[in-house]
Amino acid sequence: MDRETAPAPPETSAQAAWSDAASREAIQLIADGVTRVAGFGIAAISVVRGDPGYLEVMAVAGSETAREELKGRHTPIEQLTQELEKADDWGLLRFVPHERLEPGLGETWGWVPDVDPIDDSPDAWHPMDLLIAPLYDDTGRMRGTLAMDLPVDGRRPGEAQRAVLDAYAEQARQAVIVALERQALADQVRMGEAARRIVRKATAQLSLERIVADSREAMIEGFRAAGMWLQTFDDVGGRGAIYSADGSVIELTPELVSIAETAARRAWEIQEASVVAPYVPFGDWLTPEQGEMILAYLASIGIESILFTPLGAGPQCLGNLVLTRAFGAPEWSAAEATMALDIGHDLGRAILNARTFEREHKLVEELQELDAYKSQLIATVAHELKNPLTSVMGHLEMLESSPDLNGTTLSSLHVMDRGARRMVRVIDDLLLLSKVGDPENRIIAAPVDLHRVVDDVIDLTMVAAQQKRLELKVDVPDQAVLALGDAEEIDRVCANLVSNAVKYTPADGSVSVSVEMAGSEHPDQVVLTVSDAGIGISQSDLERLGTEFFRSSNPAAVAQPGTGLGLAIVRRIVERHHGRLEISSELGKGSTFRVFLPAA
Known part of the structure; x- marks a missing residue:
């Protein structure tokens, strides 16, 4: 017997x-x-x-x-x-x-x-x-x-x-x-289902709390556990946090936490999940005193045994997973330990992804704060410059109308006036850039007739085009093409693109402007296209085009006056309208700018 x-x-x-x-x-x-x-x-x-x-x-x-x-x-x-x-x-x-x-x-x-x-x-x-x-x-x-x-x-x-x-x-x-x-x-079916549910649901989460919450049911059912908790280590290898599946506080002494950390790192090295129970000899990572201490703590909270699993990704141990069973429950099997270790790899990757997301999210917030500060600084400086500059231009006009000034003095005053007006344009661009870059300054969207926008812009640029004997080709349909957005900002996009095309196209060249629906692939979008046969843009410059204050390295482009803010303003306006800007260009042969905007 x-x-x-x-x-x-x-x-x-x-x-x-x-x-x-x-x-x-x-x-x-x-x-x-x-x-x-x-x-x-x-x-x-x-x-x-x-x-x-x-x-x-x-x-x-x-x-x-x-x-x-x-x-x-x-x-x-x-x-x-x-x-x-x-x-x-x-x-x-x-x-x-x-x-x-x-x-x-x-x-x-x-x-x-x-x-x-x-x-x-x-x-x-x-x-x-x-x-x-x-x-x-x-x-x-x-x-x-x-x-x-x-x-x-x-x-x-x-x-x-x-x-x-x-x-x-x-x-x-x-x-x-x-x-x-x-x-x-x-057992294989039960634990396989638990692993499948964890991979499908818990590993898609981007916070440790959600990973624990979404893996709880699958782990407890799949492993017939009474409960579970998950301990993580911080990025530099120190002590992290302990998450309980039911949200309760895990009261572990510092000594027990230290034992668990050491055990997890050792278990990850040898790729082994371990059982701590009265009926199992203590592993090499536990002294008899440590083992008895753990069993006494478990008994005090009604737990007879635990399945201790390391969590990690690659060579890095990220924490440990503890599954518990009460007195009288079945003992842990070797198959359960093997499956738990596999899940430890899945949860380890999920923890690593969550940490990466948290770091990136924090970095994005910091960058957003920095960008907001930059926009605020630009707006403040521009306002502070515009007030005294307005006064300077007013006095220049008064001096230019004075009959007592000779030719040399008048010539100097004209130069000063042109410089002041250029500064005004820069300040106006800075203020607009700050406005369209402010996330708090939201768009009040309304239908905008692109046909009318193009006509207004062509009228304003016609004089400059005629001075260079440029041919302006306009292709717009007879029916209205409506974009959804801010009329003033969309007008500014069209004006900047057309004025740039006129500016960088040599004499006797041509500039084309067209408006159309995006087509069957994007029926909810309209397209504004501005093409020129001008000096073109090099591939290296294309990568930085649209960055604030960036000017092309092409000497022919540098010779033209500009603030380096026009395309930056265009890009920001397009982005805040949830559109996109496509640029294709070849040095010496011209450029094409295509703006996709939501259709009204």
């Missing part, structure tokens, strides 16, 4: 958690058959569980007292193996007579029937006799046992009775193997 003295967990959780109900029922029926047909008062069937292996009694027949004391009991396989070395070989059965037991060993076993031998004959059954059938699979691995006790006739079994017991042993062997295989398959 299986008689190890370790206390048995409650039957309900231990029995119902392994294999399926049909397999458990089949094993119980075999045990019942031994008591009804084979002539024994007690029969028990155990299966091999855990790593290192032990035998757990799963079915007991013939005695309620024996059932209560034996069911769920654990016996190390090593202990059984030692007893089998003393046994007589009876085919599938092994028999160890009581006289071969060491003195006093019988009293250490868990349950011994309270009976006396019927007489003093050699074949009389003694309560300390052991009759057991080890159940092996086809590879020779022990998968369980069938044990018998209390023969009805009080005698050790003869040849005929052994033959019947051999038949039941073979049935028990097949039933146990099928049950364990079905359990392994069910």
Whole structure:
């Protein structure tokens, strides 16, 4: 019989958690058959569980007292193996007579029937006799046992009775193997589903709190855990945060946190998930004192065992995952530890992504604050410059109208006036750039007729184009083409693009302006296109085009007056209208600017 003295967990959780109900029922029926047909008062069937292996009694027949004391009991396989070395070989059965037991060993076993031998004959059954059938699979691995006790006739079994017991042993062997295989398959399906749910949902989250929340249900159901918590380490390898699946506070002492951190880093190095439980020897990463400290803490919160899994990505350990089980729950299996380690890789990548997102989000916020400060500074400086500059221009006009000034002085005043007016244009551009770059200054969108916008811009630039003998080609449909946005800003986009085309196109050249719907691929957009046959833009300059104050490195472009803000203003206006700007150009052959805007 299986008689190890370790206390048995409650039957309900231990029995119902392994294999399926049909397999458990089949094993119980075999045990019942031994008591009804084979002539024994007690029969028990155990299966091999855990790593290192032990035998757990799963079915007991013939005695309620024996059932209560034996069911769920654990016996190390090593202990059984030692007893089998003393046994007589009876085919599938092994028999160890009581006289071969060491003195006093019988009293250490868990349950011994309270009976006396019927007489003093050699074949009389003694309560300390052991009759057991080890159940092996086809590879020779022990998968369980069938044990018998209390023969009805009080005698050790003869040849005929052994033959019947051999038949039941073979049935028990097949039933146990099928049950364990079905359990392994069910565990794989259950944990595979947990892993799939975590990969699909939790790893898509970009915050640690959401990762824990979204993985909680899958982990607890998939691993039949009572709870879970997740500890992370900060980016420089120090102490991080502990997240509970249910949002409760995890009260760990600094010493326990330190032990967990050290263990996680070591476990990630060797790629191993570990079980901490009273029935498992402590690993190399725990001293006996540390192990007892952990078990005492777990017991204080109603937890018997944990599955401790490192989390990481690549060579970096990012934290650990702890799954808990209460007293009486099934023990952790090697398959569960393997699957937990795989999930540790998935969650590690999710944590790394979340941290990267948090860093990038923080960086974006800092850049936005810096950009807002820059815009505010530009606006403030521009306002402060414009007021005194207005006064300067007013006095210049007064001096220019004075009859007392000679030609040289008037010439100087004209130069000063042109410089002042150029400064006004720069200040106006700075103010507009600040306005269109301010996220608080939102657009009040309305339909804008691009046909009318183009006509107004052409009228304003016609004089400059005629001075250079440029041909202005306008292609707009007869029906209205409506964009959705701010009319003044869209007008400024068109004006900047057309004036630039006129400015950078040599004399006797041509400039084309067209308006159209974007086409079937983008039916919700309209397109404004401005093309010229001018000096063109080099590929290196195209990469920086639209940056504030950037001027082309082309000497022909530098020779033209400009602030370097025109295209920056165009780009910002287009972006705040949720459009896009496409630029194609070839040095010496001209450029084409296409502005896509939402259609009204």
